[in-house]
Amino acid sequence: MYLIIGSGLSGIVIAERIANVLKKEVLIIEKRNHIAGNIYDFKDENGIFIHKYGPHAFHTNSKKVWDYLSRFTGWYPYFHKVRAVVDGIEVPLPFNLNSIYKAFPPTLAAKLEAKLIDSFGYNEKIPILKLKEFDDKDLQFLSNYIYEKVFLGYTLKQWGLSPEKLYSSVTARVPVYISRDDRYFQDKYQGIPENGYTAMVENIRDNPLIKIELNTDYKDIKNKLKFEKLIYTGCIDEFFDFKFGELCYRSLNFKPKTYDVEFFQSLAQMNYPENHDYTRVTEYKYFLNTQASATTVSFEYPQKYETGKNDPYYPIPNDDNNNMYIKYKEEAEKLDDVIFVGRLAEYKYYNMDQIIARALEVFETVF
Ligand code: UDP
Secondary structure (H helix, E strand, O other), rough: EEOOOOOOOOHHHHHOOOHHHHHEEEEEEEOOOOHHHHHOEEEOOOOOOOHHHHHHHEEEOOHHHHHHOOOOOOOOOOOOOEEEEEEEEEEEEEEHHHHHHHHHOOHHHHHHHHHHHHHHHHOOOOOOHHHHOOHHHHHHHHHHHHHHHHHHHHHHHHHHOOHHHOOHHHOOOOOOOOOOOOOOOOEEEEEEOOOOHHHHHHHHOOOOOOEEEEOOOOHHHHHOOOOOOEEOOOOOOOOOOOOOOOOOOEEEEEEEEEOOOOOOOOOOOEEEEOOOOOOOEOOOOOOOOOOOEEEEEEEEEEEEEEOOOOOOEOOOOHHHHHHHHHHHHHHHHOOOEEOOOOOOOOOOOOOOOHHHHHHHHHHHHHH
């Protein structure tokens, strides 16, 4: 018997491989009352799919990952677009050449555009912390502007830390982009599962060899369980009873609201680096282009994760946290029959496609 803790993407993909390839039984233990982890979505009374745990736009450059998922879902061809409200003006994100023309008068914008293209080349992506180091008066002005207006406030709200207190890879996820391409991602494959993420996950688990027990906390039953191999996708510190201390994760609180208007905002995701306690507002009908006379949005409020009180969403990537994680990882490596996979178990800021790639790799190498 293979035992999997957690029915998010990593757990469900490994379950699918064990059932369909090895033809062995799998039991998945899930604490929540639904499957699919944080990509869970559901249809509201207006027929709009709501992403309960925040906006998820699928994107990947991996043909292997795309082909794998395409066995379980068709795709609505959606390309994510995001804008940030800066000084009351909506600017495209990642901050790009169009954003420069939105933010500055035309002569200054043209000068900054030329400087960027001369210094880095067209179609290049420059992380903000790199751009800030560049020794040029005009680009210093630009990078300070972007840093102050787009990154600092948002990052302080999102993580409770400034960009410098996090690994630079965090803010490098949204680099300054020397381009006119307003899409949030440039990956080759992009889309939203046409019947929602939950339906896709249900299709992945669709094998009688896979059993799922919902509303079941692994902690409460762990002494009774027998297994050949355990795949654990929860928080790694909890697995080891916090013996090296509590790892910091970041949590979110969503306040959904339905409005009796066709559209609340002009695109799926609007970011608010300044002025509000929420970081972003997501309008869900855009993801599948759902036609409805009403609309549902959710306001996203970051918060501290507290075990048992709210849900962990993100590891907080920096040295202090990683050093503690390494201690847990060393403990994990001593256990031959337990495999730790996923954002929470590997303390890694994986995207959805990276999770699939990781789960497939684990299956190919360990089983
Ligand atoms: N970020 C920011 N301002 C924005 C968007 C992103 O400062 O308007 C920074 C922030 O630190 C954020 C990180 O870039 O946590 C990564 O953003 P992404 O959109 O990838 O976050 P996710 O969708 O994973 O929450």
